[in-house]
Amino acid sequence: MTEAILLVGGKGTRLRPLTVHTPKPMVPAAGVPFLTHQLARAREAGIDHVVLATSYLAEVFEPYFGDGAELGLHLEYVTEREPLGTGGALRNVASRLASGPGEPVLVFNGDILTGLDIGALLDTHTSSGADVSLHLTRVTDPRAFGLVPTDADGRVRAFLEKPQTPEEIVTDQINAGAYVFRRSVLDTIPAGRPVSVERETFPGLLAHGAHLQGMVDSTYWLDLGTPQAFVRGSADLVLGRAPSPAVAGKCGEHLVLPTARVAPDAKLSGGTVVGEGAVVGAGARIGGSAVLAGAVVEEGARITDSLIGEGARIGARTVLSGVVVGDGATVGADNELRDGVRVWCDTALPPGAVRFSSDQ
Ligand code: GDD
Numbered sequence: 633m634t635e636a637i638l639l640v641g642g643k644g645t646r647l648r649p650l651t652v653h654t655p656k657p658m659v660p661a662a663g664v665p666f667l668t669h670q671l672a673r674a675r676e677a678g679i680d681h682v683v684l685a686t687s688y689l690a691e692v693f694e695p696y697f698g699d700g701a702e703l704g705l706h707l708e709y710v711t712e713r714e715p716l717g718t719g720g721a722l723r724n725v726a727s728r729l730a731s732g733p734g735e736p737v738l739v740f741n742g743d744i745l746t747g748l749d750i751g752a753l754l755d756t757h758t759s760s761g762a763d764v765s766l767h768l769t770r771v772t773d774p775r776a777f778g779l780v781p782t783d784a785d786g787r788v789r790a791f792l793e794k795p796q797t798p799e800e801i802v803t804d805q806i807n808a809g810a811y812v813f814r815r816s817v818l819d820t821i822p823a824g825r826p827v828s829v830e831r832e833t834f835p836g837l838l839a840h841g842a843h844l845q846g847m848v849d850s851t852y853w854l855d856l857g858t859p860q861a862f863v864r865g866s867a868d869l870v871l872g873r874a875p876s877p878a879v880a881g882k883c884g885e886h887l888v889l890p891t892a893r894v895a896p897d898a899k900l901s902g903g904t905v906v907g908e909g910a911v912v913g914a915g916a917r918i919g920g921s922a923v924l925a926g927a928v929v930e931e932g933a934r935i936t937d938s939l940i941g942e943g944a945r946i947g948a949r950t951v952l953s954g955v956v957v958g959d960g961a962t963v964g965a966d967n968e969l970r971d972g973v974r975v976w977c978d979t980a981l982p983p984g985a986v987r988f989s990s991d992q
């Protein structure tokens with residue numbers, strides 16, 4: 633039996649999309665709450681016990697996922713009274729693990745969509761005899777991540793979280809947010825106080841000569857830290873670019889959930905998902921977007937790379953590109969919103985209020 637800890641907590645700011653009421657791990661991606669994809673992939677890799685370490689809004693997870701039986705998992709929930717940081721959260725749940733001191737425990741960040749071969753990370757861990765093994769990926773701008781330079785054998789030389797100066801940017805290899813810990817290493821994290829696994833545990837282990845092994849894997853990887861990234865992730869799940877056994881239907885250009893109604897001449901493409909009870913009107917064109925449950929897109933609207941929140945309404949002929957419309961918001965007819973605009977939940981934009989083009 634292999635166990636896992638899923639980190640879904642922190643101060644919440646980065647996890648809650650600015651304009652959607654639902655906390656991000658529960659916002660549907662390809663028809664199911666985002667967390668379902670991570671849990672289903674862990675199950676597929678042979679994990680059977682997952683402890684969800686959370687510090688906020690724990691009450692939204694348990695009613696949905698319950699004991700995990702539907703996913704073939706045994707799921708437990710642990711809520712921190714105050715956020716304990718990534719390392720503190722791990723230490724706080726270690727007592728829930730049944731694994732022996734020498735056994736591997738998978739740990740993963742809750743805001744990552746990835747095609748990581750979890751079995752390969754576990755194998756790397758076993759064959760290298762490491763204390764901790766880390767999934768690494770390459771990015772063009774590593775500044776928002778943990779930098780992890782390795783030697784020729786993949787052994788980690790340093791761990792530099794969110795480098796501040798150009799001199800600190802020594803590699804494009806970053807921590808991809810999935811680890812295998814030898815269980816006894818988790819037990820050495822101090823209890824009862826906040827600890828950052830990135831800023832304290834990893835550098836401390838390295839300073840004491842511990843063996844941290846990196847596994848660079850260039851599979852699909854996306855940090856869902858922004859609503860825009862979330863939309864991208866949802867579309868990639870629908871398109872099948874991001875592999876998940878939990879996509880709520882067949883992969884392809886679009887995914888229309890059973891109770892949604894889409895006009896026959898509407899065009900859906902680029903991994904667009906139309907959620908339960910949502911309505912798409914005649915002649916609408918929607919590409920690479922997520923239309924959440926109960927939303928309404930009126931006739932002739934054109935939407936690309938956007939998130940339409942639950943119960944939101946997009947008026948006729950309105951054009952949206954790279955926009956987040958919060959739950960319950962209304963964008964009246966004949967508006968044109970672009971590039972990063974966020975319409976707050978439950979607000980209303982009158983018809984013809986905002987345009988980018990010069991006339992009409
Ligand atoms: N339970 C709990 N308690 N979970 C926490 C806490 C906490 O106090 N703080 C953060 N987490 C969870 C978050 O919910 C997230 O799933 C994960 O730990 C990482 O925290 P983030 O706040 O999202 O960190 P980040 O995105 O800035 O950086 C992390 O991820 C990068 C990859 O996306 C680091 O691990 C980086 O090194 C890494 O490159």
Ligand code: MG
Binds near residue numbers: 646855
């Ligand atoms: Mg993150």
